[in-house]
Amino acid sequence: xxxxxxxxxxxxxxxxxxxxxxxxxxxxxxxxxxxxxxxxxxxxxxxxxxxxxxxxxxxxxxxxxxxxxxxxxxxxxxxxxxxxxxxxxxxxxxxxxxxxxxxxxxxxxxxxxxxxxxxxxxxxxxxxxxxxxxxxxxxxxxxxxxxxxxxxxxxxxxxxxxxxxxxxxxxxxxxxxxxxxxxxxxxxxxxxxxxxxxxxxxxxxxxxxxxxxxxxxxxxxxxxxxxxxxxxxxxxxxxxx
Ligand code: GLP
Numbered sequence: 001x002x003x004x005x006x007x008x009x010x011x012x013x014x015x016x017x018x019x020x021x022x023x024x025x026x027x028x029x030x031x032x033x034x035x036x037x038x039x040x041x042x043x044x045x046x047x048x049x050x051x052x053x054x055x056x057x058x059x060x061x062x063x064x065x066x067x068x069x070x071x072x073x074x075x076x077x078x079x080x081x082x083x084x085x086x087x088x089x090x091x092x093x094x095x096x097x098x099x100x101x102x103x104x105x106x107x108x109x110x111x112x113x114x115x116x117x118x119x120x121x122x123x124x125x126x127x128x129x130x131x132x133x134x135x136x137x138x139x140x141x142x143x144x145x146x147x148x149x150x151x152x153x154x155x156x157x158x159x160x161x162x163x164x165x166x167x168x169x170x171x172x173x174x175x176x177x178x179x180x181x182x183x184x185x186x187x188x189x190x191x192x193x194x195x196x197x198x199x200x201x202x203x204x205x206x207x208x209x210x211x212x213x214x215x216x217x218x219x220x221x222x223x224x225x226x227x228x229x230x231x232x233x234x235x236x237x238x239x240x241x
Pocket of ligand 1: 038040067132138140141165
C-alpha cells in the first residue's frame with residue numbers, strides 16, 4: 001500500500017485529484033469507480049476546476065458508483081445519484097449514459113444487484129476505484145460482518161452508519177435503512193484503488209483497517225491484500241500511526 005500523508009483536507013483533495021487526473025489522461029477510456037460521502041467532495045471540486053480550465057477531458061470516461069440508498073427517488077437531494085450529479089457529473093463532459101449507479105428505486109434487490117454486477121463486468125471492470133472510509137471501517141456500504149460479501153448486494157445499514165449519515169437528513173428517521181452496494185469482491189477486482197481519509201475522528205479506524213488484522217469486522221482491512229492501493233490521508237487521520 002502506498003501512503004501519502006498530507007497536511008490537511010485541501011492537500012488530500014488535490015493529491016487524490018492528481019491521481020485520478022493521471023488515470024484519465026493516461027487511459028482516456030478508463031472506467032472510474034466513484035464514491036460519495038463528504039470526504040471526496042474536495043477531490044471532485046479539483047477535477048471540475050481542472051476540467052473548466054481545459055486541463056482534463058472526460059469524454060472517453062465511464063463511471064460506476066459504489067452504492068446507493070434503497071428507496072430514495074433519484075431527485076431526492078440525499079440520493080447518491082443527486083450527489084454525483086451535483087458534485088461532478090453536471091460539471092464535466094462524461095457523455096450521457098456513461099455514468100452508472102445502482103438504481104435505489106428498483107424494488108427487486110436481487111435483480112438490481114445482479115444487473116449492476118453484470119454491467120461492471122461488461123465494461124471490463126473498474127480501472128481505478130475511489131473509496132472513502134466509514135467510521136466503522138466500512139467501504140461502500142459493506143458494513144462489519146462475519147464474512148466479506150463478494151458481489152453487489154443489498155445491505156441493512158448499521159445504527160452507527162445511520163447516526164453518521166443523519167446529519168444530511170432532517171432526522172435519523174428519514175435515513176433509509178437499506179442500500180445497494182458493490183461487494184468487497186467487486187471492489188477488490190478493481191485494478192487500482194485510491195482511498196481518501198481525513199480527520200482525527202477516523203484515526204482509530206485508519207489504524208485498525210490498514211495496520212491491524214484483516215477481518216470482515218473491519219471491511220476496509222481487506223484492502224491490505226490488494227496489489228495496487230494508494231491511501232491519501234491527512235495528518236489528523238494518520239495521527240495514531
Ligand atoms: C457513506 C458512504 C461511503 C463513505 C462513508 C464515509 O456511508 N456509503 O462510501 O465512504 O459514508 O463518509 P464520509 O466521507 O462523509 O465520512
